[in-house]
Amino acid sequence: MSVPRFWRKQIARYNLVGTRCKKCNEYFYPPRNMCPGCRREGEIEDFKFTGKGEVITFTVIHTAAEGFENQTPYVLGIIKLNEGPSLTSQIICEPEEVKIGMKVKPVFRKLGQAGERGMIYYGTKFVPDLC
Amino acid sequence: MSVGIISYGAYVPKYRIKIEDIARVWGDDADILKSGLMVNEKAVPDVDEDAATIAVEAARAAVSRSGIDAQRIGAVYTGSESHPYAVKPTSTIVAEATGTTPVLTAADFEFACKAGTAAVQACMGLVSSGMIDLGMAIGADVSQGAPGDALEYTAAAGGVAYIIGNKESELVAVIEDTYSFTTDTPDFWRREGMPYPEHGGRFTGEPGYFKHVTGAAKGLMDKLGTKPEDYDYAVFHQPNGKFPVRVSKKLGFSREQIEPGLVVPRLGNTYSGSCMMGIAATLDQAKPGDRIFATAFGSGAGGDAFSITVTDRIEEIRNNAATVEELLANPIYIDYARYAKHKGKIKVA
Numbered sequence: 262m263s264v265p266r267f268w269r270k271q272i273a274r275y276n277l278v279g280t281r282c283k284k285c286n287e288y289f290y291p292p293r294n295m296c297p298g299c300r301r302e303g304e305i306e307d308f309k310f311t312g313k314g315e316v317i318t319f320t321v322i323h324t325a326a327e328g329f330e331n332q333t334p335y336v337l338g339i340i341k342l343n344e345g346p347s348l349t350s351q352i353i354c355e356p357e358e359v360k361i362g363m364k365v366k367p368v369f370r371k372l373g374q375a376g377e378r379g380m381i382y383y384g385t386k387f388v389p390d391l392c
Numbered sequence: 393m394s395v396g397i398i399s400y401g402a403y404v405p406k407y408r409i410k411i412e413d414i415a416r417v418w419g420d421d422a423d424i425l426k427s428g429l430m431v432n433e434k435a436v437p438d439v440d441e442d443a444a445t446i447a448v449e450a451a452r453a454a455v456s457r458s459g460i461d462a463q464r465i466g467a468v469y470t471g472s473e474s475h476p477y478a479v480k481p482t483s484t485i486v487a488e489a490t491g492t493t494p495v496l497t498a499a500d501f502e503f504a505c506k507a508g509t510a511a512v513q514a515c516m517g518l519v520s521s522g523m524i525d526l527g528m529a530i531g532a533d534v535s536q537g538a539p540g541d542a543l544e545y546t547a548a549a550g551g552v553a554y555i556i557g558n559k560e561s562e563l564v565a566v567i568e569d570t571y572s573f574t575t576d577t578p579d580f581w582r583r584e585g586m587p588y589p590e591h592g593g594r595f596t597g598e599p600g601y602f603k604h605v606t607g608a609a610k611g612l613m614d615k616l617g618t619k620p621e622d623y624d625y626a627v628f629h630q631p632n633g634k635f636p637v638r639v640s641k642k643l644g645f646s647r648e649q650i651e652p653g654l655v656v657p658r659l660g661n662t663y664s665g666s667c668m669m670g671i672a673a674t675l676d677q678a679k680p681g682d683r684i685f686a687t688a689f690g691s692g693a694g695g696d697a698f699s700i701t702v703t704d705r706i707e708e709i710r711n712n713a714a715t716v717e718e719l720l721a722n723p724i725y726i727d728y729a730r731y732a733k734h735k736g737k738i739k740v741a
């Protein structure tokens with residue numbers, strides 16, 4: 262990923278900032294500038310998600326993509342946030358610990374890096390929410 | 393006008409490695425090491441954790457514990473000896489991830505293990521002078537010891553954030569005064585581009601740790617006219633368990649006074665987070681009116697001493713974030729092979 266492309270999405274990735282349509286109370290992550298339901302009548306505003314949600318589905322990755330080799334095995338899942346939207350993220354837990362319906366909360370982690378010399382990418386991942 | 397702590401937050405990765413598991417790899421005697429160092433296990437970061445992610449988790453815990461508006465924070469200073477970038481501040485990452493941007497000043501601090509308390513002092517000055525409303529000072533490290541080096545048994549990961557302010561109603565602890573003692577002493581260093589630090593060996597305890605901790609601690613008590621028995625608790629930098637026990641005895645503090653803040657046997661040395669973690673663990677259980685004496689030490693070398701009095705407000709915010717005890721409980725133990733992978737000691741392709 263290019264530095265400018267990551268940087269534009271940085272706030273959204275760091276703090277789970279998406280958008281919300283005030284008209285129909287639909288939430289969007291990643292952020293949308295137009296409500297697909299209300300179209301031109303929609304009223305979009307920024308919204309910071311709490312990051313609490315649950316696991317919809319998951320897979321355990323044993324053969325990782327470039328840059329993730331030393332993280333295997335790791336869990337990749339689809340998280341449904343309490344406010345509605347779903348997103349794909351790494352879930353940080355032992356592979357035998359993850360379950361569909363498991364409650365999760367957000368943590369701040371390294372997402373990757375562009376080799377030894379390049380930028381380090383940070384953002385949100387999820388961990389089991391035990392309380 | 394008073395200045396002090398309005399909130400604090402700590403973070404410890406959930407992985408630990410036991411001294412036995414490191415000793416087995418190097419053929420060392422674990423029992424001798426454990427009783428010599430007074431360390432049983434140490435915290436290990438996950439593969440995707442570094443000083444910046446740890447600083448962010450501690451900072452977020454501090455913000456949510458007090459429930460303040462993060463936009464009020466006018467300075468973010470992160471002290472570490474393991475900043476992920478050589479050039480590019482950790483503090484901007486923390487500021488963005490805690491929602492304090494863009495109207496603030498930020499910088500990274502470096503002074504071995506006392507960079508975090510140096511940041512506390514800078515925030516005290518800025519808040520007291522009225523330049524900023526609130527300041528956040530963080531100590532966070534993912535310290536490295538070279539494989540087989542004595543430091544490998546203690547170098548651990550963790551971080552602590554303190555939010556400094558001066559509104560009477562917001563203070564959970566008043567910092568009555570601070571006093572520093574600093575000289576140019578080559579007891580420990582790491583050159584640019586080198587992965588592991590070098591140190592002067594065993595003999596550096598006296599001219600490094602003991603001289604500077606004693607210098608700062610005695611200096612502050614002389615300045616304030618206080619004695620060890622005026623304090624309910626005491627915290628000293630914890631590179632191992634032995635040094636803080638010995639220096640506290642030498643200064644006239646009891647084992648009971650240092651016990652609540654002595655987190656190193658189960659945590660290891662979190663460097664910039666070390667003394668600040670001990671203060672956090674003490675705040676987790678101190679009562680209103682209790683007095684805490686603390687002295688951080690950084691190789692290179694210097695000591696920062698603080699005299700702190702806990703206020704009534706501690707009871708209101710204490711349970712809004714994880715306590716140090718909660719962070720130390722229920723760790724996941726890993727063996728040396730997994731530890732090496734976590735610490736990047738194994739390079740994969």
Ligand SMILES: [Zn+2]
Pocket residue numbers: 282283284285286287296297298299300303304
């Ligand atoms: Zn709508």
